[in-house]
Amino acid sequence: MNGVAVGPPGFEEAVNLRQRARAAGMDPDYWYAVEEVRNIQPGSVVEVVFWKRSIALYRAADGSFHAMDNRCAHRQLKLSLGQVEGCRLVCSYHGWKYDPDGQLAETAHEMLGGSLPKVSLRTYPVKVRYGLIWLFPGDPELAEVLHIPEIPELEGKGRWACVPLSFTWSAHHSMVIDNVSDFTHAWLHRRYRPFDGATLTRCETIGDDVHVAYDTSVGRGRISGLFVDRKRVDTDSMKLCYQYPYQWSNTDEAIKHWLFVLPIDERTTRAFFLFYFKSLKIPLLPIHIPRLAMASVLKISNRVLIGPLLAQDGFAVEAEQEGYERHFDARPLEFNLAVRAFQNVTVRKWQEYLARENGTAMPAREPPTADSEAGADA
Ligand code: FES
Ligand SMILES: [Fe+2]
Structure with missing residues (x-):
């Protein structure tokens, strides 16, 4: 070692799929969840970061x-900070004061010459849906064309109970x-056993979506079994999808979740989870929970499970x-086809974005190698 700190390679220098995935950003031309509505009171401002770009979000x-x-x-x-x-x-x-359209409207001091300079900051489209604040970091013209995912179960009169959970993790979004x-x-969840004995039954990339299905036993653990209503719900299989840049799961149309990631930088990601249930049990009792009580039970289940x-x-x-x-150059071993499929989409979408930005054509996609099929994703 010559004393120079060596870290993981950037996207262009990466030599295998894992390194490319771990260096990739996310395409800004999508709506991204950036905060929970309940965290921002009127009259307050916070910093949100989309892939190293700092944005002031205020109410x-x-x-x-x-x-x-x-x-x-x-x-x-x-x-x-204002x-x-x-x-x-x-x-x-x-005390420079900016209007919602980013224009400097007033200052708290006299201006030399008496008139305000013409100043305008870039603004970002913002929407509120499902208890989350969404921001469009990309081309603002696309904000009207591209949509926040539709989740009909979370809207309207008979909507399912849902309590959002969010975390900021020191990990790349692809992880x-x-x-x-x-x-x-x-194994990681052996105490709670939310799923057991999973067999991959589908892994199919269609456009920018990777569809995955497992035969697995859902909610068999001591604690998870308290909440999952196995009489009403077929808990022997689960469908999942990486619907770039979002992710969801569906167990028998009764237990669902969406995950919305906010890529902050190569080693930081905010994760917004919405879990929602059509049918939950009251812990320890074999009875189904009336819809009105679902939100309270969900709060408990969020806390204990x-x-x-x-x-x-x-x-x-x-x-x-x-x-x-520490070991970015270790031989990548990956035995889940789904993981490699996700990483391929993440990398391709980032390549497409970079090509759009640079006005260059997309590089040809690399065919999978025999080695990658055998478990090494180089
Ligand atoms: S730095 Fe913002 S008003 Fe001077
Ligand atoms: Fe897990």
């Missing part, structure tokens, strides 16, 4: 959400996506990130 006094580049045009202070005044975002230093759809890690389960996943992906940073 005006009237409850509406707005987002703009997190950099005052004057001396580049983060606007997330205040909200009515519908304006105010920089904390000299998080690999984790949630890779059922070979039942889903939260701790996901904390185990957080522990694992953070440890994987650490291991990867």
Whole structure:
């Protein structure tokens, strides 16, 4: 060693699929969940980061959400260090005040020459849905064309109970996506046994979606079995999908979840989980829970089951990130076809984005090698 710190390669230098996946960003031309609505009160501002890009997200006094580049045009202070005044975002230093459209509207001091400079910051489309705040970091013209995923079960009168959970993990987003759809890690959850004995029965990439199915026993553990209503729900198989850049699962149309990742940088990801249930049991009693009580039971299940389960996943992906940073050049061994399929989509989507940005044609896709079929994803 010559004392120079060596870290994982960047996307262009990566020599195998795993390294490419671990260096890839995510295509900004999608809606991304950036925060839970319940965390942002009117009159407050927070910083959100989409793939190293800092954005000030604020909630005006009237409850509406707005987002703009997190950099005052004057001396580049983060606007997330500032205040909200009515519908304006105010920089904390000299009090420059920005309208929701990013235009400088007023300053707290006299301007030399008397007139305001023409200043406008980039703004981002923002929407609220499913208790989450969504932001479109890409080409704003596409924001109207591309949509937040439709989740009919979470809307309207008879909507299913759902309590969102979010985590910030020190791990690359591809590790998080690999984790949630890779059922070979039942060992990690041996205490809760949310799934057992998984056999992959489908792994098919269609466009930007990877469809996966497992034959598995869902919710057989001591704690998970308390909540899962196996009389009403067929818990012997599960469908999952990496619907780029989102991920979902479906157990017999009765237990579902979506995961929305917010890629922050190569080693940080925010993960927003929405678990929702058509049918839950009251723990210890063989009775079905009336719809009105579902939200309360879900809160309990989030606390005693889903939260701790996901904390185990957080522990694992953070440890994987650490291991990867130390041993990024170790021979990649991957035995779950689904994981390689996810990584292929993540890498291809990032290549496509870079090619669009640089105005270049897409490089030809690499065919899988015999070696990769045998378990090494080089
Ligand atoms: S740095 Fe923002 S107002 Fe001066
Ligand atoms: Fe897990």
